[in-house]
Each structure stands twice: as C-alpha cells, then as structure tokens.
Amino acid sequence: MLEKMQKIGVLTSGGDAPGMNAAIRAVVRSCSFYNIECIGIYRGYQGLIEGEFEVLTARSVRNVINKGGTFLKSARSQEFRTKEGRAKAATHLKKEGVDALIVIGGDGTFTGAIYLEQEHGIPVVGIPGTIDNDINGTDYTIGYDTALNTVVDAIDKIRDTASSHDRLFLVEVMGRDAGDIALNAGVGAGAEEILIPEENMGVEKMMESLEKSRKSGKTSSIIVVAEGEKSGKNIFELADYIGQNLEGYDIRVSVLGHIQRGGAPSCYDRVLASKLGVGAVEALLRGENRVMVGITHKVVTTVDFETAISGTRPLDKELRRVLNITTV
Known part of the structure; x- marks a missing residue:
C-alpha cells in the first residue's frame, strides 16, 4: 500500500x-x-x-x-x-x-x-x-475538552450572578443524544443538579432536591441541562414549571449555544x-x-x-455517583 x-x-x-x-x-x-x-x-x-x-x-x-x-x-x-x-x-x-x-x-x-x-x-x-x-x-x-472548559468557565461566571441575586439558573449545554458535556461540566462547576438524555431523573425528583436545598438555606443554585433532555418540551418550559411549583427562587435561563463550538x-x-x-x-x-x-x-x-457510530456510549456511572455525594 x-x-x-x-x-x-x-x-x-x-x-x-x-x-x-x-x-x-x-x-x-x-x-x-x-x-x-x-x-x-x-x-x-x-x-x-x-x-x-x-x-x-x-x-x-x-x-x-x-x-x-x-x-x-x-x-x-x-x-x-x-x-x-x-x-x-x-x-x-x-x-x-x-x-x-x-x-x-x-x-x-x-x-x-x-x-x-x-x-x-x-x-x-x-x-x-x-x-x-x-x-x-x-x-x-x-x-470535547475545549467545549468542557468553555462551559465550566461560563457556569463559573453565571454562578457569580446567581449568588449575588439569590437566583436559580438553568444552564442549557449542547448534547442532543449524549450528556457528556453536561455531566462532566456540571461536576466540574459544582452544579446542584444535572439533567441528561441518558437517564430520566424526573421533574419531581429534581423538585425534591431543590426544595431540600431551599430549606437548608441555599438561596442560589445551578442546574445544568443537556439540550436533548426532555423533562420539559424545552428549558424555558422547565423553568416555568419550577417557578409555578416552587417558591423562594428567582429563576433565570441561560442557553450557551454555539459559544461551546468556538475558541482556540x-x-x-x-x-x-x-x-x-x-x-x-x-x-x-x-x-x-x-x-x-x-x-x-x-x-x-x-x-x-x-x-x-453504533448505539450510545455508556454513562459514566461513577461520575454520577460522585455528583450525588458532592451535592449533599
């Protein structure tokens, strides 16, 4: 050859x-x-x-x-x-x-x-x-690595605003069928919850977690949502649902979009x-x-x-376990 x-x-x-x-x-x-x-x-x-x-x-x-x-x-x-x-x-x-x-x-x-x-x-x-x-x-x-760093940097900046104004931010990241960016960036940025396509966390479980956080005195939170996650038709509908069913949070949505693709x-x-x-x-x-x-x-x-190109990559269950421990 x-x-x-x-x-x-x-x-x-x-x-x-x-x-x-x-x-x-x-x-x-x-x-x-x-x-x-x-x-x-x-x-x-x-x-x-x-x-x-x-x-x-x-x-x-x-x-x-x-x-x-x-x-x-x-x-x-x-x-x-x-x-x-x-x-x-x-x-x-x-x-x-x-x-x-x-x-x-x-x-x-x-x-x-x-x-x-x-x-x-x-x-x-x-x-x-x-x-x-x-x-x-x-x-x-x-x-992938560059996109992760871009997302973590963005969430770090969003958290400054969330803390200053006692707000709950839902941050949408790319990932129609795979939650790698959401899961890894969420853990890296210290998100309170992460919603990914590979597993259906369920809105009620998320609401229970947010309610627990609110009662513990937490006044701001970050939820990272992969774009393919379908707890709501879209992230804005999910934000509306939280606002209608959970008091004590000022809710904002940030869609990072194509900023994740760019940069050196x-x-x-x-x-x-x-x-x-x-x-x-x-x-x-x-x-x-x-x-x-x-x-x-x-x-x-x-x-x-x-x-x-066959099927989907297996979820990093160990990382999900780490998330559950570090958000207690």
Missing part, C-alpha cells in the same frame, strides 16, 4: 469542533513526511461534489494549530445523501487521482464515508471531531488532534480501510466505522 499511495484527500464535515485545524495540519504534515501529496477539500461533502480541491503543503497549515473552527470549512450536503451526489463526488476524486480519503467529523460524516467506500471503492479513514464526545471506539473526540482549542485537543491526524495517514499506509482512528487508554487505535 505504501508504494501505491500517492494522493490523500482530507475534509471536515458536520459541526465544527476546536482542534479540527490541528488535525488537518497533522494530516498534511504526515503526508509530507511520507512523500504523499495532500489534497484539501473545502466545504465537506458538498465541496467534494463540486470539486473544490486544493493542494496543501506544510506551508498551507502554518499557524493553524491554535485556531478554532476549520479553515477547510464545513457544510451540510443533502445532495451527498443521494447515490447521484456520491457518484459526482467519486468522479471528482478519481479525476484528481486521489487514492484515499480522510474525513474529520462525527457519526453523520462517518456514515457518508461508509456509503462512498461501499459504492465506489474509495478507501476512507475517519478522525472523530465533535464536541459531544458521542463516538464509540475512542475515549475522547477532538473538541485546548492543549489537550491540539495534542489529541495531532496524534489522530498522524494515525489516520499511517492507518491508510498499513492498508486499513473504513475505520476510525481513536484514542484508548492513551494509545492510538482503530475501530471500524460501524462500531464507531
């Missing part, structure tokens, strides 16, 4: 995550190290369909390791969901002479890569880039992205295909795409 590999393409797809640029940089520099031409593909799968290619060199990725977002940009592509769209994409890759493709993103990105390989025989390797940390086969995804990546995310970028190129050189490169117990490993 090493002798045949001459061109490798790289793209970012789905939601951006801090550290994607560091991953691209590692892919490009690894290609340079192994005397392989690297082709950058702009705007994800949509750019693949439209042939938005550019040769990337070590000079192309200078001063990007510290930048948030992705300089290759990302885009949702409805056309790539069709066989016709994927056929266009494959035609552009073959015309450019690209031997294999590295995709950086989450489960939707990997699903697209599976179809591209199945239908057109293009070798693909994935790098997990998503702040949700909801991919199997890796302990951490690129962007943490040192951990830069190092992780660098490891996985090198690992992705070397996986292709070993002849691996349709796999994701991940990190397990500090070791770079590979797992097939189907495993990576």
